[in-house]
Each structure stands twice: as structure tokens, then as C-alpha cells.
Amino acid sequence: MNKSQLQQHDREHLLHPFTDFHDLGRQGTRVITSAEGAYITDIDGHRMLDGMSGLWCCNLGYSRREISEAIYEQLNKLPFYNSFFQCTTVPSIELADLLAEVTPAHMNNVFFTGSGSEANDTNLRIIRRYWDLKDQPEKRIVISRKNAYHGSTIGGASLGGMSGMHKQFQALDYIEHIQQPYWFGEGGDMSPEEFGIYAARCLDEKIQELGPEKVAAFIAEPIQGAGGVIIPPETYWPEVKKVLDQYDILLVMDEVIFGFGRTGQWFGADYYGMQPDLMTFAKAVTNGYFPLGGTMISDRVADVIKSKGGEFTHGYTYSAHPAACMAGIATLNILRDEKIIENVRDNTGPYLAQRWAELADHPIVGEARNLGLVGALELVKDKGSRARFDDKCTAGTVCRDMSIKNGLVMRATGDTMIIAPPLIITRDQVDELVEKARRALDDTAKAMA
Numbered sequence: 001m002n003k004s005q006l007q008q009h010d011r012e013h014l015l016h017p018f019t020d021f022h023d024l025g026r027q028g029t030r031v032i033t034s035a036e037g038a039y040i041t042d043i044d045g046h047r048m049l050d051g052m053s054g055l056w057c058c059n060l061g062y063s064r065r066e067i068s069e070a071i072y073e074q075l076n077k078l079p080f081y082n083s084f085f086q087c088t089t090v091p092s093i094e095l096a097d098l099l100a101e102v103t104p105a106h107m108n109n110v111f112f113t114g115s116g117s118e119a120n121d122t123n124l125r126i127i128r129r130y131w132d133l134k135d136q137p138e139k140r141i142v143i144s145r146k147n148a149y150h151g152s153t154i155g156g157a158s159l160g161g162m163s164g165m166h167k168q169f170q171a172l173d174y175i176e177h178i179q180q181p182y183w184f185g186e187g188g189d190m191s192p193e194e195f196g197i198y199a200a201r202c203l204d205e206k207i208q209e210l211g212p213e214k215v216a217a218f219i220a221e222p223i224q225g226a227g228g229v230i231i232p233p234e235t236y237w238p239e240v241k242k243v244l245d246q247y248d249i250l251l252v253m254d255e256v257i258f259g260f261g262r263t264g265q266w267f268g269a270d271y272y273g274m275q276p277d278l279m280t281f282a283k284a285v286t287n288g289y290f291p292l293g294g295t296m297i298s299d300r301v302a303d304v305i306k307s308k309g310g311e312f313t314h315g316y317t318y319s320a321h322p323a324a325c326m327a328g329i330a331t332l333n334i335l336r337d338e339k340i341i342e343n344v345r346d347n348t349g350p351y352l353a354q355r356w357a358e359l360a361d362h363p364i365v366g367e368a369r370n371l372g373l374v375g376a377l378e379l380v381k382d383k384g385s386r387a388r389f390d391d392k393c394t395a396g397t398v399c400r401d402m403s404i405k406n407g408l409v410m411r412a413t414g415d416t417m418i419i420a421p422p423l424i425i426t427r428d429q430v431d432e433l434v435e436k437a438r439r440a441l442d443d444t445a446k447a448m449a
């Protein structure tokens, strides 16, 4: 099939995730046909620096044969066996061991799933099981944050705080949402430090309003990813820690994006010095080459659910799929052997910070923020008042298209442009990324004038 035939069949038979089908029908899809290192190429031969690591998952880029070969070899040896009914497979044990090593010291158990959404559903099941076994069945409510993203299953989407999603389904009734720590968009006249404290105090207020004896857990991404790379003010996590320490409430950190090195530490929890009870992971654990997710469980929670009797009636056919686990093992070994995360911390992370900050001088950039290997640009019409161009987020869409035209994949969340390049990006490629982003901004400014 040629390009237009592919697009036509795509339109006729394939419903894409998070897509306006009407729009897609008019514009046609971009057909991506190959990839290498940090670059992807579409069917027209247009090569782009992938500033989004696929969908926050191909952190080691597209050319790691160690991972694809590990999958292939496993598929030839034992393509599938389940972990139900007291069975197990060698790759699942080895990956569980490795995860216990690289995650925080107090986390030594894993429950495998097929995705991040399933892992957050698993968290809901573990949270309830934990409090039931502790004879505190009244602890039922989970607090999350507005504009959070925790996946697309009913559980994941209920935990998430995106209003556009909530309009289209009926959320679970035991989940409450509080203020997000989005200083640029919602901080008003407060300094970032003041606003960080304020947003954390909202958690305390909500707990008091609901009654601490009814609150089971608080879930949060270390940094909101899909919500627009919302890096909380430095005061936020220490204050959240203070609040949580006062009450007997579980902390779930959703590390689906920030796990496995994006901050320059193994996990966001390490970066912020937090000790979560549950830690969701997915995406980069297999470098995106095979579907796999899971949740890491603290000793405190694992001791309760493992030592008290009775079956935990939860699990997926593909929990601990052997080929997925081999992909995870190969990925973690590369991260460790090649000191990829140390390089982000000491070299490419600081270099991106320096170059990315230069974009703040652009006339349509209200803020350029970054941490490790993520970054965001707030597009504004007026820098002083932070006023946007319009309320339809046209600037974001235009900038995304201009960026692609200039050979860089950036994503738009509203009028916030975001990047999360592969962790293997070199300094030269950081230069290329920033130069292409600047050209996209110039083109956007012209188009919006």
C-alpha cells in the first residue's frame, strides 16, 4: 500500500488512542516506518529527532539489539507461561530480583502487569487489601491531584485528574482530587516556594476534611508528565512528606515516566527523597520494546499482604510474561552497565538545563523549565501577564506541527510544549534539539502574529 492507501485504511478500520476521529479523517495519519538511535523516519523519508522517546518509553533509543534479541530468544525458548497456580518462569524471577536491587531499599516485592494503567488498578486492589487485612476497612478514600495522569482503565482514569477524560466516563466514587503544584499556570501572585507549600497544605486540608481514618492513600507522579511536565516547586515534596508523616496514609508514586533514570536518579522517589509504599512503573522498563508494567511494594505493605493468609484474588494473564521480563532484564542491564543514568545526572542533564534555559528569552516563551532530561515551554502572547494566545490552544498545535516540519518531535499539552528525549541523547543532539525548537518557536510566532 502507498501512503494515501495506508491513510485511507487507517481511517476506515483503526481507532487511535486520545484522538479526534473526525480531525484525523481530514488530516491523515503520519506513518512512521523506521527508527534508529534517537531518530524516527516517516513514510516520506522525513527524519526527525525524537524529542519524546516514542511515548516516554524508548529511553535507550531505537537501536538496542540486546533487547530485541533477548525477546526473540525467549520467544523461541518459552514464548509464554503464566505465573498463576504456583507456577513461575526464570525471567520473571530474575527481573524481580533486579528491580528489588535498583528500587529504593525498602521496596523488595513486585507485582507485574501488562501496562501502567493495569498497575494502577493493581495499586487500588493492594491498597484495599492492605487496610482490610489491618482491620481498618473504613480506610477507603484515595486522594489524587487535578490534571494527574494515571492511565486509561476505569481505575487509572478515575485516579487521573484530567477533566476532559472525566467528562466521558463515570469515575469511581472513592477518589478525591486536590490542587496540582502547577506554579506557572495556577500560582497567581505567590512565589514558587510559597505556592509549593500551599499546594502541599491542600493535601493536609483534604485529609482533615475527609477524616484521616477514612483516607487510605495519596497517589502522585513525582513530576506530572502528560499534564504538561509540571515540575513542582522545591518546597512541595518535603512539605507533602511532613503532611503524610502525621497520618497513617499510604503513598503511591506513579513512576511510569520518571522511573528508570529520567531525573538523573533511578526513580523520582530517589530524586525527591520520598519513601513510597507503592511505586507504579511501565513504559521505559522494557525501553518500550515489549508491553510490561508493574508496581513495587514496600516491605511494610508486603509484610501484611504476604504474611496474613487468604488468596489475593487479582492478576492478569500476562502478569510476568517471560518475553516482557527478558526485555526488562536487558534494559536494566544496559542502564547499569553503561552508566546511562549517571551520564544524565552529570553530563547531558546539566547541559540540557543550560541550553533549554536560553529559550526563555524567546518572545513567545513565558517559562522554560527542565529537570534531568525533561523540559517544558509555556507559550504566551504576553510574557508579563502570562496571557495565552487564545483559549483553544492554537499556539500549541501550531508549534507542534512547526516542530515536526523542522525535524523535531515535540508534544503539545495545551499551550505547553514538552520534551523527554532518549537518555542516550548526546550533547551535539541537545544542541540540535534546542536549535530546532527555536526555529519552531520562530515559525509559531510568525503564524500567530
Ligand SMILES: *Cc1c(COP(=O)(O)O)cnc(C)c1O
Pocket (backbone or CB within 6 Å): 114, 115, 116, 117, 118, 149, 150, 151, 152, 221, 225, 226, 254, 255, 256, 257, 282, 283, 293
Ligand atoms: C503512561 C502513563 C500511565 C499509563 O500507562 P499505560 O501503559 O499507557 O497504561 C500511567 N501513569 C503515568 C504517569 C503515565 O505516564
